[in-house]
Amino acid sequence: MCANHTEITPNPSHFEDSEEASQAPAHRDIAWNDYKDLIQGMRFFDPHIHMVSRTTDDYQAMNQAGIVALIEPAFWVGQPRTGLSTFKDYYSSLVGWERFRSSQFGIKHYCTMGLNSREANNEPLAEQVMEILPLYIYKEGVVGVGEIGFDDQTPAEEKYYRLQLELAKEAKLPVQIHTPHRDKKKGTERSMAIALEHGIDPSWVIVDHNNEETVKSVLDQGFWAAFTIYPFTKMGNERMVKVVEQYGPERIMINSAADWGISDPLAIPKTAALMKMRGISDETIRLVTYQNAIDAFGKSGQIDVTDFESGYAVDQTEKFHGNSILRGGQQPAPVKDFLVIN
Amino acid sequence: MSDIIKQKIWEIIASNTSASEAGWLQQKRSSTPIELMTAFVAAPRFLPKKIIHTTDAEKAALNLEIPGFSVDGWSLVRLSRVWLLTQLDPSDKEGYTKNIETLFDTAEMNELVALYSALPLLSYPDQWLFRATDAVRSNMGFVFDAIALHNPYPEKYFSELAWNQLVLKTIFNDKPIHFIEGLENRSNEKLAVTLSDFAHERWAAGRSVPAQVWRLTGKYLNTALLADMQHLFDSEKEEDRQAAALACGEATLPAANYLLAKYTDLEKSVKSGALTWADLEH
Numbered sequence: 037m038c039a040n041h042t043e044i045t046p047n048p049s050h051f052e053d054s055e056e057a058s059q060a061p062a063h064r065d066i067a068w069n070d071y072k073d074l075i076q077g078m079r080f081f082d083p084h085i086h087m088v089s090r091t092t093d094d095y096q097a098m099n100q101a102g103i104v105a106l107i108e109p110a111f112w113v114g115q116p117r118t119g120l121s122t123f124k125d126y127y128s129s130l131v132g133w134e135r136f137r138s139s140q141f142g143i144k145h146y147c148t149m150g151l152n153s154r155e156a157n158n159e160p161l162a163e164q165v166m167e168i169l170p171l172y173i174y175k176e177g178v179v180g181v182g183e184i185g186f187d188d189q190t191p192a193e194e195k196y197y198r199l200q201l202e203l204a205k206e207a208k209l210p211v212q213i214h215t216p217h218r219d220k221k222k223g224t225e226r227s228m229a230i231a232l233e234h235g236i237d238p239s240w241v242i243v244d245h246n247n248e249e250t251v252k253s254v255l256d257q258g259f260w261a262a263f264t265i266y267p268f269t270k271m272g273n274e275r276m277v278k279v280v281e282q283y284g285p286e287r288i289m290i291n292s293a294a295d296w297g298i299s300d301p302l303a304i305p306k307t308a309a310l311m312k313m314r315g316i317s318d319e320t321i322r323l324v325t326y327q328n329a330i331d332a333f334g335k336s337g338q339i340d341v342t343d344f345e346s347g348y349a350v351d352q353t354e355k356f357h358g359n360s361i362l363r364g365g366q367q368p369a370p371v372k373d374f375l376v377i378n
Numbered sequence: 379m380s381d382i383i384k385q386k387i388w389e390i391i392a393s394n395t396s397a398s399e400a401g402w403l404q405q406k407r408s409s410t411p412i413e414l415m416t417a418f419v420a421a422p423r424f425l426p427k428k429i430i431h432t433t434d435a436e437k438a439a440l441n442l443e444i445p446g447f448s449v450d451g452w453s454l455v456r457l458s459r460v461w462l463l464t465q466l467d468p469s470d471k472e473g474y475t476k477n478i479e480t481l482f483d484t485a486e487m488n489e490l491v492a493l494y495s496a497l498p499l500l501s502y503p504d505q506w507l508f509r510a511t512d513a514v515r516s517n518m519g520f521v522f523d524a525i526a527l528h529n530p531y532p533e534k535y536f537s538e539l540a541w542n543q544l545v546l547k548t549i550f551n552d553k554p555i556h557f558i559e560g561l562e563n564r565s566n567e568k569l570a571v572t573l574s575d576f577a578h579e580r581w582a583a584g585r586s587v588p589a590q591v592w593r594l595t596g597k598y599l600n601t602a603l604l605a606d607m608q609h610l611f612d613s614e615k616e617e618d619r620q621a622a623a624l625a626c627g628e629a630t631l632p633a634a635n636y637l638l639a640k641y642t643d644l645e646k647s648v649k650s651g652a653l654t655w656a657d658l659e660h
Binding site (some may be wrong): 131 | 416419420422423427429444484485486487488491517518519520
């Protein structure tokens with residue numbers, strides 16, 4: 037649940053010409069040919085993206101742009117779920133089909149598991165979901181409990197947020213917190229206070245969807261601050277560059293949270309290119325677009341960088357299953373460049 | 379299931395784990411079903427990523443217990459998960475099948491691979507037939523491989539319809555059919571005829587089929603298939619011509635023998651045994 041298009045801010049979705057702008061742009065879109073050289077050789081890790089809502093074109097473009105691994109948090113898929121089975125199938129798809137699909141495009145797929153805040157308000161169902169969640173959080177490649185936290189900030193949301201914090205503690209997993217769109221500042225403070233109240237080490241908590249108003253307090257209290265480059269409702273990449281200039285790279289990470297809304301699975305490479313254009317150092321770019329996410333979610337013990345650091349070859353996975361000569365279904369092929377389809 | 383196979387598997391695990399890793403597994407052996415199932419899920423958190431290579435003696439020992447069963451090239455986690463499944467007490471059929479069904483229902487990709495790999499070892503083999511045919515329907519390559527390749531379960535329990543679907547899908551996915559256990563044993567006329575249709579579709583699309591798939595047709599050559607053999611003899615690819623010669627060499631149909639006789643060099647290689655299907659296996 038990342039977009040809320042009822043709340044479109046006046047920020048332009050793209051910026052046409054900076055010289056002619058009367059005020060600083062919040063976000064600009066960049067064409068692949070204009071930035072591919074800037075990010076040449078860079079690797080990216082997107083710690084928040086909802087691939088179930090994305091297409092194969094996105095996977096191919098992400099792979100081409102240097103995204104080698106990603107985390108898919110369990111979220112609200114748009115259509116409210118009416119029964120436990122659809123939750124179960126959704127969770128299974130995050131560790132099953134979607135993980136496989138991603139592997140076919142050379143991208144290592146991790147996920148976080150949780151009951152999202154919006155659906156925590158359906159209490160009879162939420163109760164049942166809490167019973168099956170423990171079956172999923174111990175699974176291979178589950179790097180945290182998430183995305184959890186507040187949406188409307190109701191008592192039910194608080195109840196299931198607290199229960200899931202306990203679950204994360206028990207399973208020794210990081211927590212990925214979704215902060216609300218409305219009343220964000222208070223919601224963020226409240227989320228952090230409750231996590232601390234449950235005795236959770238802030239270095240195990242990633243507070244997501246930050247902006248200029250929330251970041252200082254999040255960092256001051258020792259939490260990780262994640263920023264979602266999502267035009268209209270969250271951060272623009274021009275704004276992001278300024279945040280990195282002001283706060284430096286420590287405990288800051290960037291994600292796309294791309295989902296079923298108007299979002300961009302290439303938000304990270306584009307923001308990296310923009311940072312490069314603005315003269316931010318390669319090391320800082322590496323930290324906020326790759327390494328910090330690995331350090332934070334790696335506390336789960338589930339991230340082995342050798343799986344993807346030198347590019348995540350499809351063959352590698354297959355070797356892991358001992359069938360190195362086999363092909364696992366379709367292969368990624370850059371069909372875009374060909375007129376003729378064989 | 380015999381205790382011998384459990385023991386053999388354990389010996390392979392023991393020679394590939396540290397004392398503490400083996401200890402963790404042994405401690406789960408005598409625990410409750412729920413703990414065993416949790417250990418099945420959590421195994422990658424306690425065991426290293428490692429590929430198992432078995433010795434010839436180990437291979438022979440496994441094959442003696444369950445013909446066609448092998449663990450070579452498996453990950454340690456996969457092997458350990460299969461071993462944990464063999465430790466579930468099967469005496470209460472209802473409880474036993476319910477537990478395994480739960481593992482299937484909530485499984486991630488690698489867990490599915492382990493579950494399907496374990497099918498030849500589980501009790502109540504008929505109980506898993508639907509699951510097994512469902513794995514053939516899977517589009518997750520690794521899951522499909524776990525049931526289709528190097529797994530003796532389908533040969534033993536699949537209906538002809540399910541078997542043919544498995545073989546055709548293996549060909550369709552461009553995977554090597556010689557890794558299917560029981561390929562020779564379960565060959566049948568329907569499969570041979572369907573294969574011909576499949577090849578025609580591929581040819582129409584300007585694509586090809588791997589030469590070794592024609593090993594499924596020799597015994598069942600009829601007039602239609604014989605036309606396919608002629609097509610293969612006319613192929614630019616040497617392996618296609620070799621496949622046609624091998625298939626015709628296995629045929630009882632006299633017309634197939636006459637056709638082969640036209641290609642004297644190939645006929646000689648087939649008859650002398652210098653050329654076999656193994657030459658086309660890749």
